[in-house]
Amino acid sequence: MTLIAFNKPYDVLSQFTDRGSATTRPALSAFIDLPGVYPAGRLDRDSEGLLLLTDDGRLQARIADPKFKLPKTYLVQIEREPDSVALAALRTGVALNDGTTRPAEVERIDPPALWPRNPPIRVRASIPDCWLRLTIREGRNRQVRRMTAAVGHGTLRLVRWRIGEWSLDGLAPGEWRAV
Incomplete structure (x- = not known):
């Protein structure tokens, strides 16, 4: 194998x-x-x-x-600082057009030491950004991006760090x- x-x-x-x-x-x-x-x-x-x-x-x-619910952990750079309501929504499940997601594990993290992205993300001086560590146990199409958007925070960069x-x-x- x-x-x-x-x-x-x-x-x-x-x-x-x-x-x-x-x-x-x-x-x-x-x-x-x-x-x-x-x-x-x-x-x-x-x-x-x-x-x-x-x-x-x-x-x-x-x-x-x-169906095996293998955890997948992502480092996610989002627009703006999420408040406790947005983080709670991610933790309990977010309503998307294809149904409510399973609860996610989420925490704010310091910017991780990652390689530079090519091309770089768009940076807007008037809009701060924030990094999250987000773990899900399902795998819908563009799920993490749709989850952060549903709670009002567009995804700027998405790096899958761990699978199981x-x-x-x-x-x-x-x-x-x-x-």
Whole structure:
């Protein structure tokens, strides 16, 4: 069985080829040359961080399927400082157009020591930002971004740091290691 942890850079697709696009976008094949491994779940093109890939179908399902409730931890840079009401809403579940989310673990954190993003996030002098550590146990499409927006805070940067027991620790963008 092969399992690798990959630090997916911003603007890279979570698949090995770019299908259906008029212009070619960077994909996993530009970084990973291992036959037979496939992503266990997805990470949006405009998100960064941990993506697990495996050649084991059962493990892939256990990682990706929300019924196993594997915790996924994100470092999230949002617009403005959230108040206690916004944080409480994230902790109890947020109403989205596809139903209410499961409760999340959330805490404000100091800005993490991350690599610079290319391109950098938009910075507006008149609007402060804040970092959160947010852990969810489901995996809806663009869920974290939709959750922060639902409580009034747009996401500026989203980095998945951990999936279950596996972490991004020590991996630079575009690097991978066997785990």
